[in-house]
Amino acid sequence: MHIRRAGRLDARAMADLLNEVIAIGGTTAYVDPVNADYLTARMAEDHAIWHLAEDDxxxxxxxxWVSPMEGTDEFVAEIATFARAGRTGLGIGSALFEATKAACIAEGYNWxxxxIRADNAGGLAYYQSRGFEDYGRIEGHRMGNGQVVDKVLKRYELR
Structure with missing residues (x-):
């Protein structure tokens, strides 16, 4: 497995992977399919950091990816992680996070x-295993498709 910075030419493959996760449901706040243009625009945001994992x-x-969290005076990175269905538990997320963490420190993020959706047991376990700590909860979040879920907020201190 190789970890590298993602770029514009990776956007279509990443959109396809994310759309598979969205179609399965239950683990992401995304409910509508995305396209490469959407991801390319997200990659171009100031202070956005994107990494991908690929096999040989x-x-x-x-x-x-991380991008700056809005609505705070601190320089906080908001993180999102996606793994191909059936390929979780193989160290993909761990390797991605090591690269992301180092890049966040270099970028000057504070934390x-x-x-995470409260019903996403895998996501909760993943972030907990990386050292993220609970710091809040959003109850009754209405997603784009009308479904209501609770969200767990976790933080990872970089300093």
Whole structure:
């Protein structure tokens, strides 16, 4: 497995992977499919950091990004992580987070926030295992499709 910075030419493969996760449901706040243009625009945001994991053949295994959290005076990275269905538990997320954490420190972020659906047991376990700590909860969050879920807020201190 190789970890590298994601770029514009990776956007289509990342959109396809994310759309598979969205179609399965239950683990992401995204409810509508995304396209490469959407991800390319997100990658171009100031202070956004994107990494991907791929195998020796170049198959995309997963990706992770951070972008600045809005509504705070602190420089906080908001994180999102996606792994190919059926490929979780293989160290993809761990490897991605090590690269993301180092890049966040270099970028000057103070801490990283994960905003996770409370019904996403895998996501909660993943961030907990990386050292994220609970610091809040959003109850009754209405998603784009009308579904109501609670969200768990976790933070990872970089300093």
């Amino acid at each position: 053949a170049g198959e995309l295994l997963g990706f992770q 990283i926030r994960a905003n």
